[in-house]
């Protein structure tokens with residue numbers, strides 16, 4: 001079963017119905033984001049909740065991704081697949097000077113930006129499936145991401161030449177303006193984003209042809225990263241400065257990689273322990289048997305089933321599981337399951353018939369056997 005199916009429905013996360021308009025989505029996101037922002041909400045679950053809200057909004061506010069989600073749910077190609085970048089334009093959502101918290105956090109177009117504080121680009125979140133083997137020994141992987149990088153032609157300034165960028169005269173490069181208004185007997189001062197330069201503090205007279213004045217261009221980048229051993233689904237790796245460069249220069253955002261560990265063909269994972277079930281025939285349980293199967297450490301896993309073993313019991317092979325983070329490895333735990341032939345031949349049936357008195361429990365002993373079994377279980 002896919003891990004992603006544990007995720008909550010995006011509409012449910014935002015508390016809107018399936019037909020919600022863009023306006024309704026934004027409204028729901030704004031109020032939830034304010035409520036659960038980790039700087040405002042110290043509940044232990046707030047951080048995760050906040051991430052969940054961001055993700056739901058990123059998908060549903062993108063008409064293409066939303067359509068895909070409506071069709072395929074969380075298992076859609078954009079969702080569970082290799083990567084999907086989440087771009088949330090906080091400046092569009094929260095507008096100018098609305099909320100210091102958000103403008104500070106996301107470095108968007110908040111009203112408090114000044115020339116002395118560089119703007120910060122958006123961060124990117126991608127998902128990456130990694131083979132189960134990586135939990136065993138770590139490794140290195142790569143993702144390709146479409147990232148806004150500084151434009152080579154104008155070095156990110158956005159101007160065709162360095163003379164084509166001027167400091168905004170309306171705000172003197174501050175990016176914001178203070179307006180004084182007389183309201184009856186009061187003088188009201190409001191400060192907001194500069195209408196001339198949209199808060200950038202500079203004006204481009206003749207834009208760079210290559211990036212049309214944006215100062216950045218989208219390029220596909222391949223980024224290699226190391227995966228630590230013991231990794232599990234949901235682990236996030238943050239790479240500083242590998243996200244988008246903001247328009248007309250500034251500090252690049254981060255790249256966050258969320259890892260999804262693929263299933264192993266037969267092992268289940270419980271912390272550092274690896275669990276599997278091994279089907280064995282009745283003669284193997286009675287007489288004992290040694291079974292050899294390949295293992296994650298490239299050395300064969302030798303499973304010795306002792307004589308008189310019981311189906312439903314487990315065997316432990318210590319130290320061959322996953323790293324436990326304290327320099328040791330967990331165990332491999334093998335559950336013995338009784339295998340019976342699906343279609344026993346007539347010959348087998350008649351042979352079993354003759355063995356019945358030796359192998360089965362006679363009717364008049366059955367009650368005692370049940371009692372013994374119960375005693376064993378309770379001891």
Ligand SMILES: [Zn+2]
Pocket residue numbers: 151152153154155156157158159208209210211212213214215216
């Ligand atoms: Zn350029």
Ligand SMILES: [Zn+2]
Pocket residue numbers: 168169170171172173174175176194195196197198199200201202
């Ligand atoms: Zn200005």
